[in-house]
Amino acid sequence: MLRHHNSAPSMPKRAVVVGGGGFVGRAIVNALRAKGCETDAVLKSEIDLLAEDAPQRLAARIQDGDALILVSFPAPARTHQAMLDALRMTAAMIDAIKGRKLAQLVAISSDAVYASALSRIDERTCRQPDSFHGMAHAARELMLAQAASAPFAVLRPCLIYGAKDPHNGYGPNRFMRLAEAGKPITLSGQGEELRDHIFIEDVAELAALSALWRSSGSLNLATGHSVSFAEVAQILSGLMPGRVRIETQPRTQPVTYRHFSVEERIKAFPDFQPTPLALGLSHVVKEGR
Numbered sequence: 001m002l003r004h005h006n007s008a009p010s011m012p013k014r015a016v017v018v019g020g021g022g023f024v025g026r027a028i029v030n031a032l033r034a035k036g037c038e039t040d041a042v043l044k045s046e047i048d049l050l051a052e053d054a055p056q057r058l059a060a061r062i063q064d065g066d067a068l069i070l071v072s073f074p075a076p077a078r079t080h081q082a083m084l085d086a087l088r089m090t091a092a093m094i095d096a097i098k099g100r101k102l103a104q105l106v107a108i109s110s111d112a113v114y115a116s117a118l119s120r121i122d123e124r125t126c127r128q129p130d131s132f133h134g135m136a137h138a139a140r141e142l143m144l145a146q147a148a149s150a151p152f153a154v155l156r157p158c159l160i161y162g163a164k165d166p167h168n169g170y171g172p173n174r175f176m177r178l179a180e181a182g183k184p185i186t187l188s189g190q191g192e193e194l195r196d197h198i199f200i201e202d203v204a205e206l207a208a209l210s211a212l213w214r215s216s217g218s219l220n221l222a223t224g225h226s227v228s229f230a231e232v233a234q235i236l237s238g239l240m241p242g243r244v245r246i247e248t249q250p251r252t253q254p255v256t257y258r259h260f261s262v263e264e265r266i267k268a269f270p271d272f273q274p275t276p277l278a279l280g281l282s283h284v285v286k287e288g289r
Contacts, residue, residue, distance in 0.1 A: 001123050001124075001217050001218065001219075001264050001267075002153065002210070002215045002216070002217040002218070002219045002264065002267075002268040003151075003215065003216050003217050004213040004214065004215050004268070005104075005151050005213075005214040005215070005216060006212070006213050006214045009209070009212040009213055010212060010213075010214070011035070011036065011037050011212065012037065012065075012066065012067035012103050012104065012211055012212070012214070013038075013063075013065040013066060013067075013103065014037075014038045014039070014040065014063060014065070014066045014067070015032050015037050015038070015039045015040070015066065015067045015068075015069060015211055016039075016040045016042060016061060016062055016066050016067070016068050016069065017029050017032070017039060017040070017041050017042065017069045017071060018042045018047075018049075018058065018068070018069070018070050018071060018072050018093065019042070019044065019070070019071030019072030019073070020039075020040075020041025020042055020043060020071070021041060021043035021044060021045065022044070022071060022072070022166075023160075023162070023164060023165050023166055023167070023200065024071050024108055024157075024160065024200065024203060024204070025041065025069075025071035025072070026041070027162070027200045027201060027203065027204035028069060028071065028108075028203075028204045028207045028208065029041045030204065031201070031204035031205050031207065031208040032208050032211065035208060035212065037208070037211070037212075040061060042058065042061055044072065047061070049072055049088075049089035049092045049093065050085060050088055050089060050092075054089075054092040054096070055092050055095035055096045056096075058092065058093065058096035059095075059096040059097070059098075059100070062096060062097060062100055062102075063100075064100060064101040064102070065101065065102075065103050066100075066102055066103060067102070067103050067104040067105075067106065067211045067214070068097065068102050068104070068105050068106070069106045069107075069108070069207060069211065070093055070105070070106065070107045070108065070144070071108045072089055072093075073086055073089070073108075073136075073137070073140070074086050074089070074136075075133070075167065076133045076167070076169070077132050077133045077136045078131075078132060078133065079132060080132055082132065082133075082136070083132040083133075083135055083136040083139075086136035086137075086139075086140060087136065087139055087140065087143070090139075090140045090143050090144065091143070093144070094143060094144065094147040097147070098147075101149075101150070102149070102150040103150060103151075103214060104150050104151045104152075104153070104211065104214050104215075104216075105144065105148045105150050105151070105152045105153070106152075106153045106154075106155065106207060106210055106211060106215075107140065107141065107144050107152070107153070107154050107155070108155055108157070108203075108207065109137045109140070109141055109154050109155060109156045109157075110133065110134065110137045110156055110157065111156050111157065111158050111159075111220065111222075111258075111260075112129060112131060112133045112134035112137055113127040113128075113129050113134050113137050113138040113141065113156060114127065114128060114129070114134070115128040115129070115130055116130055116131070116134075116256060117130075117256055118258065119256070119257045119258060119259065120258075120259050120260075120261065121220065121258065121259070121260050121261070122220070122260070122261035122263065122264065123217075123218050123219065123220060123264050127141075137156075141154050151214055151215065151216035152216050153210050153215045153216050153217060153218070153219070154217070154218040154219070155203075155206065155207055155210060155218075155219055155221055156218065156219070156220045156221060157198055157203050157220075157221040157222075158195070158196040158197065158198050158220070158221065158222040158223075158258075158260060159171055159172075159195050159196065159197045159198065160197075160198055160199075160200055160203055161173050161197050161198075161199065161200065161280065161281070161284065162199060162200025162201065162280075162284060163200075163283070163284045163287035164287075165200070170188070170229070171195070171197065171229065171232065172197060172232055172236070172281060172284070175232060175233055175236055175244075176236060176240075176281075176284060176285065179236060179240050179243050179244045180240075180243070182243070183245075184245035184246065184247045185233045185236070185244060185245065185246050185247070186247050186248070186249050187229055187230055187233060187246065187247070187248045187249070188229070188248075188249065188251050188252070188253070189248065189249075189250070189251035189255065190230060190248055191228055191229035191230030191231075191232075191233060191248070192228050192229075192230060192255060193228060193229055193255055193256055193257060193258075194226040194227065194228055194257040194258060194259065195226055195227070195228075195229070195258055196222040196223055196224070196225065196226045196258065196259065196260050197223070197227070197232070197277055197280075198221055198222055198223055198274065199274070199275040199277075199280035199283070201275065201280075202221070202223075202272075202274050202275050202280075203221055205272065206219070206221050206265075206269065206272065209269050209272065213268075213269075215268065219264060219265060219268060220260050220262075220264070220265070221265070222260035222262055222265070223260075223262070223274040223275075223277070224259075224260060224261070224262035224265075224274075225274075225277070226257070226258060226259045226260075227277060230246075232277070232281075233246045234246075235277065235278050235281055236281060236285070239278075239281060239282055239285045240285060
């Protein structure tokens with residue numbers, strides 16, 4: 001659950017976004033700047049969080065009174081080595097903020113901290129990761145919570161889609177790449193699994209709102225509407241007429257479904273309205289990949 005420490009939205013003195021050049025970080029920087037917030041985007045090309053001097057270099061970018069938003073993460077962390085890298089990066093972030101009087105700390109996490117077989121999730125659901133990626137995010141959350149001396153918010157997005165997404169996970173982003181390459185969208189089984197897909201600009205907006213409200217606690221970033229992968233493919237077929245072929249292949253994994261309760265999100269940000277999937281996908285198709 002999220003708790004606001006400001007009684008009304010208020011611009012932080014400054015926001016520093018670590019990982020501000022990546023897919024999610026860049027969107028958050030844009031959202032904050034659109035609201036008039038002075039924002040410093042820390043890019044991977046400027047500071048390698050795995051380098052020995054990372055804590056010192058990052059500390060030099062942070063000032064007392066900043067809202068610090070942590071996005072950098074080796075995604076996806078599929079191996080134990082990638083998980084260890086994620087923890088080393090987190091350790092560098094913690095060393096960098098030692099002694100700083102931050103106004104707020106925000107971490108962009110993942111719904112991978114929940115067991116993949118769970119069919120319904122809310123903020124009271126226990127963390128029970130069953131992948132290195134989920135374990136890395138869960139451990140990162142706990143490490144930051146232990147070190148935070150300012151209000152600390154954990155935001156856990158469900159499946160994110162958007163233009164220029166570098167990842168190629170099963171879902172809208174891969175489907176669009178395949179369609180644009182003239183290849184068929186191949187569904188696992190009949191594509192009947194239900195998932196919640198959130199538009200990248202909605203993730204950025206919720207992160208920016210958390211900074212303006214100076215929130216702490218945890219919040220799942222989801223729309224509350226789960227649709228099947230088959231439906232996603234059908235929506236794209238309508239948006240890209242003549243360019244989408246849909247095929248199926250035998251399933252190799254059990255069918256799983258996932259639905260998020262968004263009751264807490266509505267309580268925290270009642271004026272926020274998520275982008276409908278069809279509208280978000282149409283934006284991505286127009287913007288190109």
